[in-house]
């Protein structure tokens with residue numbers, strides 16, 4: 001009988017597997033987990049200002065799916081590092097040097113970045129600042145909100 005044909009059964013099973021994947025990707029996966037690439041490039045500059053133990057700016061804005069091309073400048077005579085765990089960024093920032101980092105912000109939310117190389121401490125305007133103050137935040141908004 002045709003319906004018991006083993007190839008027919010294989011085709012049915014194959015269709016269920018592929019169909020299940022399609023249903024999952026289109027209907028079940030949480031919207032915020034779908035990797036998005038907008039094709040837009042956002043160029044930014046982040047500076048570790050001389051003897052300030054601070055990233056400038058400390059808040060970076062982006063839209064989900066953007067490719068970030070960051071020029072990261074270290075004005076100090078000692079090394080820093082920049083790490084953004086959510087997007088797999090971790091780079092040393094050699095003294096008095098400029099590096100480039102590139103990554104795509106595939107998820108929305110607030111993601112911390114921080115200095116990943118112990119860099120000491122000092123006094124800035126009468127206040128003590130240290131390596132641990134070198135933190136910032138990347139704010140990734142929804143891809144569809146559209147406002148720059």
Ligand SMILES: [Cu+2]
Nearest residue numbers: 115117119131
């Ligand atoms: Cu540091």
